[in-house]
Amino acid sequence: MPGPHTLATELLAGTRELIAAHAREVPQRDDLCGAFCGALALRAAGVHGADGSELDQDEVALAAGSLISPPRAAGVLPRGEGGRRDYRLALPLIEDPDLSGTTAAGVVEAIAQLARGALCAIPYGGPWSADALDGLFDAAASLTRPVTLIANLATDHLWGAGASLEQLLAYLLEGEPQGPAPDWHVGHFACVVARVRGPRGHLFALADTYPALGHGGVHMQPRERLAAAIERRGRPAGGVIVVTAQVDAQAIRTAARALGLREGTWDNGTATVKRGTPP
Numbered sequence: 140m141p142g143p144h145t146l147a148t149e150l151l152a153g154t155r156e157l158i159a160a161h162a163r164e165v166p167q168r169d170d171l172c173g174a175f176c177g178a179l180a181l182r183a184a185g186v187h188g189a190d191g192s193e194l195d196q197d198e199v200a201l202a203a204g205s206l207i208s209p210p211r212a213a214g215v216l217p218r219g220e221g222g223r224r225d226y227r228l229a230l231p232l233i234e235d236p237d238l239s240g241t242t243a244a245g246v247v248e249a250i251a252q253l254a255r256g257a258l259c260a261i262p263y264g265g266p267w268s269a270d271a272l273d274g275l276f277d278a279a280a281s282l283t284r285p286v287t288l289i290a291n292l293a294t295d296h297l298w299g300a301g302a303s304l305e306q307l308l309a310y311l312l313e314g315e316p317q318g319p320a321p322d323w324h325v326g327h328f329a330c331v332v333a334r335v336r337g338p339r340g341h342l343f344a345l346a347d348t349y350p351a352l353g354h355g356g357v358h359m360q361p362r363e364r365l366a367a368a369i370e371r372r373g374r375p376a377g378g379v380i381v382v383t384a385q386v387d388a389q390a391i392r393t394a395a396r397a398l399g400l401r402e403g404t405w406d407n408g409t410a411t412v413k414r415g416t417p418p
Contacts, residue, residue, distance in 0.1 A: 146311060147336040149276075153285025154332045157183035157346060158357070161330075165356045167196060167348035168223045170207040172328040173241030173291070174200035175348045177249050179330055180287035180382040186254045194253055197227040202252050203245030206410055208236040217300075217322045219351035238410040241328070243291055245411070246380055247404060259388040263395055264378040264405040267370040269362040271398050273341060275379060276334055278394030282387050288331040289380040290345070291407055292368035295324045300347070300358035310361055311337025318361070322352060326374055326407055335359070375408030 160182035167175040177199040188194050199205075207230050216222055233239050243262055250260040263275070279286045298306075299319030309315035333344035341362040350356045360368075371377035381391050395402065 143338050144312070145338070148333065149280050149336070150333045151279055151286050151288070152282055153183035153287065156185070156285065157287060157330065157332060161346045161356060164196060165348065165350045166220060166223050168226055169211065170239045171196045171200050171205060171241070172348045173243075173246045173289075174203055174205050174249070176287075176289045176328045176330050177203065177246050179346065180250060180260075180289060181253055181258070183287050184254070184258055184285040184382070184384070186257055188253070189255075195227065197230070199246075199249045199253065200230055200241065201228050202249035203241050204231075204248075204411060205241040205245060206231050206233040206239045208233055208239035211236060215323075215325070217349050217351050220349045233410055235410075237408070240326070240407075240409040242404070242409045242411055243378060243380065243407055244404040246289065246328070250382055257385065258382055259385050261381045261383070261388060261391055261395075261402060262378055262404045263381065263400040264376060264403055265370060265401060266399065267366045269341075269366045271400060272343075272362055272366045272369070274398040275381070275395060275400065276331065276343070278391055279381060279383070280334070282383065282390065284384040284387055286384075286387065287382040289328060289382065290331050290365070290369050291326070291328050291371075291377040291379070291405070292365070293325075293371040293374045293377060294327050294368065295321055295374075296368035296372065297321050297360055297364050300352035302359060307342060307359055310340045311335065311342060312339055314339035316361070316363070318364075326371065326377070331365070331379070371407075376405035377407060378405045
């Protein structure tokens with residue numbers, strides 16, 4: 140436990156590579172937050188396409204069966220973001236924006252396919268608590284090979300990404316639970332890349348999909364808020380996908396079982412479509 144004026148920072152293996160890829164890839168294209176995070180996990184692990192090219196969110200989206208919808212109404216995205224529709228590949232369209240995006244199972248399948256057996260994507264659907272989230276991060280942080288935590292969450296439960304240093308320190312040092320209101324209210328994917336532990340609270344760093352959130356798309360969240368967001372109260376289910384080297388998969392599974400986490404994908408409300416078939 141950190142002392143009364145001490146903070147401890149932990150980065151997951153591969154975080155520097157993930158953050159570098161994140162800076163090159165933001166913002167996400169419309170409806171591709173899950174594919175965006177899948178691409179970051181692949182790049183963090185040093186996985187390239189069969190031709191040696193750098194994998195991007197479009198390629199992951201195609202492999203995952205992601206569905207895109209017509210342009211969203213103004214105000215749906217975080218303030219300062221206008222959306223991005225410069226798709227590199229042709230992706231299937233669905234008219235209902237509430238059903239578009241990427242399923243958790245699609246993210247898992249895409250990573251397995253594109254990594255060609257080098258990586259294992261292990262989905263955990265809960266039950267979620269602050270302690271369970273900390274425990275899963277502990278297991279990931281113990282690994283020396285690249286590992287990525289992809290959180291499928293509800294942004295309603297997060298702090299706004301613009302929390303001040305004063306607010307962050309008040310939480311870490313004193314456990315102050317109050318922070319800025321959420322920036323937006325959607326189901327979403329983001330990568331959990333680091334943790335800062337203080338004497339009264341733990342903050343997790345999210346590599347998000349829009350640069351308007353936080354500092355270039357990276358922001359800090361209290362563990363209680365993040366756990367509630369992953370639980371997705373009031374919305375379809377959420378969870379965390381652990382993307383790790385095959386040789387490290389058993390260590391993650393052992394730790395997750397001890398935490399009582401349930402392995403398996405969840406229904407996040409996104410429609411599914413057969414690969415290569417119009418919805």
